Each structure stands twice: as structure tokens, then as C-alpha cells.
Amino acid sequence: MHPRPGECALSTVATNHLLAASGEDGGFHPPSIAEFFPAPFLFEGTPFEMNRIILVRLLVTAVLVLVFVLAARRAKLVPGRGQNVAEMLLDFVRVNIAQETLGHNARRFVPMLTTIFFAVLAMNLTGVVPFLNIASTSLIGMPLVLAAWVYVMYLGVGIKKFGVGGYLKNNLFPPGLPPFLYVLVTPIEALQVFVFRPATLALRLTANMIAGHLILVLCFGATHFFLFQASGAMKAFSAMSLVAGVAFTLFEILVAALQAYIFALLAAVYLNMAVEEEH
Template sequence: MIAASGEGGGFHPPSIAEFFPAAFAFEGTPFEMNRIILVRLVATAVLVALFVVAARRAQLVPGRGQNVAEMALDFVRVNIAQETMGHNAKRFLPMLTTIFFAVLAMNLTGVVPLLNIASTSLIGMPLVLAAWVYVMYLAVGIKKFGLGGYLKNNLLPPGLPPVLYVLVTPIEALQVFVFRPATLALRLTANMIAGHLILVLCFGATHFFLFEAGGALKAAAALSLTAGVAFTLFEVLVAGLQAYIFTLLAAVYLNMAVEEEH
């Protein structure tokens, strides 16, 4: 989180270049490894390990760890899937649970020491998850209604005079086929980029004021450090909120795909 001084000294503010780290293995190949890919692998491994341990030690009377895992799973099942999808919830629950915890874990890496960057702050992972949702809501909608029926349900809203379809249908087409997946990915990525830049700015300024600034300016380190700690706590809140929003919208889109009218 420290903005290094560089050869010329002085404070160097964070830039977008931080989200494109140099490769350290397999450079120039589809298997290129860089810092963000490594962070994603670490987050995935930790998440899988936590749930494997909780599942293997499951008991009729849950212990503390099992109780936390069950509460987290129930949050997705009840507060997202059931409240949004009703009788369709059970069908899509595994997908929604996977999305929620994957996004949450990869968002939280932004405040984990030594990792220090949200692995969803590079758009590749959000795009993969958004594409999954996109393919699924198209597939389940077409499977239930057929291609013609699905297009009719989504592009020709009932109750409108036919003459208005000339205006409404192109807008609905953009919403279904472009805006939904695009906004899912962009919303998540933009929030994680902004959070990382703010944290780097605060802690980089603290480093500068404390070790490089002279005189009374050193006192400003306390202010920037306090801001950094406050924004770290706020970033934890944002990480959870973005995981919830992404999963909730995924549930809404899936439910709209299989409902008769919306």
C-alpha cells in the first residue's frame, strides 16, 4: 500500500498502471502469471479450504465455525435467492452462492496485508462472472419459452400500443443483451479500482509525510493514516455490499428470464 519514492524521491500518487503488474512467469502466453492472478488463486484456495473444513466437520449441533458458515450460506439462500426468486430459488442457489462468495473473497483481498489489491479490480474476473450470468439467463429463458417466446417476453412489453414498439424494442434489446452484463462487470470493477486508489493514496501520503516531509508537515501523517484506516474499514463494507449487489442483480435477471411477464 506504500507509494514508493522512486529514484527521484518525493511523493508519487497512485496510477492506473498498478492494475497491470508485470508478469513473473509464462509471460506472453495464455497462462501468464502476475500479481493479480496470484491473488485470485490465493483467494480461491482460501475460500475452498474454509468451506471444505466447515463441511468435513459438520455436526448436528454446530460449532462456532460451522455456525458462521451456515449463517453465511443462509444469508444467500434466504435474503437473496428466496426473497428475489421465490419458488425458482432452489434451482439457481448453487450458482448464486458461488458468485456471492467468489466476489466477496476477491473483493476482500484489497484489505489483506501482503495481497493489498482486490482481484476484481481488473475487469477479467468480473467479466467472466457477468458472462456466466448472461449465458445462464439467456439459456434458461430460451429453454422455457423457446427463442421466439423469450424474445417476445423481453422485447415486446405487454400493454403497449404496437406503434411504440418501434421505440421500446431497441431499448429493451440493448438492456437485455448489452447493458445487463456490461453494468454487472463495470460496476464491480469501478468500485474496486476506486477503493484501491484511495487506500494507496492515503497510505502513500502517510509514508511521504512521515519519512520524507520536513518540519510541521510530518504531523499530517497522523491525518492521512487515520483516513487510511477509516477507508480500509469502509472498503470492507464496500466489498460485502458489491458482492451482495452483484448476486442480487444476477438473481433478478435469472428470475426475469423464467417469469411469464415482467
């Protein structure tokens, strides 16, 4: 059952104006989880159902591909400002994430880690882009896809290097422990390798983006309410909520970048653990 449009507070003053003008906004509506399940507007009831979040994801993907294709075609020996920024970010992933974590194994995983970093960063930042106003990673589907990619890769490279038996031995039976402790340690290690690593990757990212979106909706929704619907001295609170909204917007940009870094870094750590001789 999809929520009615009037139940979903949106995180921009412009959208709140539209709600007020259409008569759907009869008061202050606190943010709710319904925001993350928007009603479909195309192909409803089919596997190709399209809603607002899916549209944002498609737009982000198209923009990322376009930016990197244009950057590659227009690359110059003496880079301009835009090329400098792009190269700085690419070098950050290659050096600070891949090389520092994976060492001599870094080169083979740089394309994957670069894709993950920029995809997560761009989809996180849609939460503060006007008229998009929701992080594409705030619904669990996309984080799960990225976590599954990391999961398949670290299992694949580990099994390819050590074989199934060798990989399980390296990961489930830590060397140096007395054999009787394996009864306790091996089930914990199995949960960590096969469940906790991919699950925490996806859940950490999703939870942070959900929390950030709800805070922004609360701040800007309160600003609209105090400014346009409250009476008397209550209107003064709109300035406070607006300042809080701007501050949290800047903080959300920082969180978006930090979560992209953490996701890519943990992916590199898991890949490194998969190809190491001992843990």
C-alpha cells in the same frame, strides 16, 4: 509496455518502506492506473502469463475451496462458532437473495448465487489484506467472467422455458403497449437484455474496486511520505492521512461486502426476469 516497479505506489506502509530502502522512492508518487497492470513474473508473453493479480485470484480460489471443504467435513449437529458464521452466510444467500427474489425457482439457482456471492466477496476483500493489497475484481477480467456466467444462465433458462421466439417476445415486446411504440421500445429492450445487464454488472463492480484501491494507496502513500520524507511540521500530517487510511479501509470492507451482495442480488433478479411469464 509494462510500468517500471518504481512507478507503482503500493498500499501498505511495509511495502513503502521497502521502496524507500531500495532507493526507488524519491518522493511522493500518487496512485495511477498502472497499478492494475503489474509486470508478469512467470511465463511472460504466453497465454499462461502470471502476474500479481492472477496470483491473488488463484490464492483466493484455493482458500475458498479449502475453507468450504473443511467446513463440510467438520460439520456438526451442534455447530461451533466457525460453523455458525458459515451457516449464517449461506442462509443469507439462500433466503435473503435467492428465495426472496426467485421464490419457488430459488432452489435450482442457490449453488450458482452462493458461488458468485462468496467469490466476489473474497476477491473484493483482498484489497485490504496485507501483502496482497489489491482487489482481484479491480481488473475487468474476473467481473466479466462472472457477468458472462450470469448472462449465459439467464438467456439459457429463459429460452429453455419459453423457446427462442417466446423468450424474445416476453423480453422485447412488453405487453400492453400500442404496437406502434414497439419501434421505440424494442431496440431499447434489446440493448438492455443483451448488452446493458451483463455490462453494468461487470463495470459497477470493477469501478468500485478501482476507486477504493486508489483511495487507500493515496492515504497510506501520503502517510509514508509525510512521516519519512517530509520535514518539520509537515510530519504532523502523517497522523491525519493515517486516520483517513484506516477509516477508508473499514469503509472498503463494507463496500466489498455490499458489492458482493449487489452482484448476487442482480444476478437473481435477472434470472427471475428470464423465467417470469411477463415483465
